[in-house]
Amino acid sequence: MTFKKTMTDRRSVLRGGAAAIGAAALGGIGSRAHAATDMRLMCWEGYDKPSIIDAFEAAHDANVSVDLITDSAGGFAKLAAGGYRDFDVVSSDSPWIARMGPAGICEYLDDEEFADVYADFYPQFRAPFAPLQYEGKATGLPTRWGWVGPTVNTKFDKVETWASYDPCFDPAYRDKICVLDWGDWPIMPMALHAGIDPYKELDDAELKEIRTVLRALFKNTRALVGDLSVAQKGLMDGSFRALIGGGSYCTSALRKDGQDHILSIVPEPKDGLNQGIIWMEGTGILKGTDNPELAKELVKHMVSPDVAVELAWTEATCNLVPSQAAEAKFTDEQKAALQMDYMWEAWDKSHFHSVAPNIDDMLAIFQEELAAAN
Structure with a gap:
């Protein structure tokens, strides 16, 4: 990776x-x-x-x-x-x-x-x-x-596949996931997928669970990308099957150019928690x-x-x-x-979206797991 x-x-x-x-x-x-x-x-x-x-x-x-x-x-x-x-x-x-x-x-x-x-x-x-x-x-x-949700290219994948964030952890998607290097944006969806509301005060057990889900995400991640144009190029040519941590902000410029097969969606609610972020x-x-x-x-x-x-x-x-x-x-x-x-x-x-009480802890965990994955 x-x-x-x-x-x-x-x-x-x-x-x-x-x-x-x-x-x-x-x-x-x-x-x-x-x-x-x-x-x-x-x-x-x-x-x-x-x-x-x-x-x-x-x-x-x-x-x-x-x-x-x-x-x-x-x-x-x-x-x-x-x-x-x-x-x-x-x-x-x-x-x-x-x-x-x-x-x-x-x-x-x-x-x-x-x-x-x-x-x-x-x-x-x-x-x-x-x-x-x-x-x-x-x-x-x-x-x-x-909104923040998975960004997909329907020439290579089905929208229905991303009714949840499960593909992020599916061996079939290994080295096909792009995580955007955009601060807390890729972290929050992963916390929600783990059944944790990241916008409330978190205890040690919840922070440990966020660490676990990020570790699993990085196992399937092909690249952490901060440059939107690079992420979009990989999505267009199929190198990336999904962009995680971006959403509608990632798709608009491509769709503006007529690439209407690029979509950002929001997964279905899971464990009583909505999975998207406004x-x-x-x-x-x-x-x-x-x-x-x-x-x-x-x-x-x-x-x-x-x-x-x-x-x-x-x-x-x-x-x-x-x-x-x-x-x-x-x-x-x-x-x-x-x-x-x-x-x-x-x-x-x-x-x-609001300022999460434990955002500094989550950002530190993200960097630690990223370093370990490398």
Whole structure:
């Protein structure tokens, strides 16, 4: 087995180059010694799309400077260490937007003030939206989402085969499994398969069981891959029968190019536990922004129906959005690429991703078993 030992964020490979460009472009920008119309946004790739930023700047006579995130935890650490004073708005993975509340670094959003925005959302995302609430107050609004489950090429395998994660441990699939080197994303599904809810406090016996299931997974794993393009190539040519730890994020770019035989699915519930995971990004306002009203307008802009379509459909990847009003604006081809006909089945069979209490323990176990397998 060939393993890549560097632990990366699920999107750092895609965004590393863009982040370097963004950092160079922002090199001369200081903190909030700006004109009233200057805004600074920390975000993932996609939110910086010119069609999104330019439209906001033109509508509000504003200048938006962008700092791209390559690691959601690292971005949060930067903000929590005092960097929040240098930004007005942040778009990141939802657990980190939610954590801005207890960290005391966000401006809470008044759900009533955003009632017209929530009215455009699917019912699943309307206020009060628990994943982004802290002590009954909203830390941000949801912006993009998708699910984590096996990614398969139906030219080489049947979707029905992946009604569970059993093939990951089947000798018939030895050296045909690709595990994505994306932090906790490949760990959580394996814990669920073992009958353990990784989003609660775990005891020693449960951590030992997670170690056992990861050890078994690595016995069948052909490669641990951090580069999405490499993983996609192996899936396309049949070298990999499934990608583990990615899901809809892995398939969208291929399906966008017409490769509709590539699918990400969610296994059936097992031992009373859903087997999929819903990931989501959110957008919030940093505490002490010099432009609170303009910051609110930027948040509303990011979730407006027209912008939601732009945010869903980017160069690197394509993702679902919470805006129900945006659905009619997608073409049939876009809906197919996004697997919109499957999204609520995936939702119903999934847990919502949050920060797991024992994630450091699980990451350490993952690395230890990876080293042993090598």
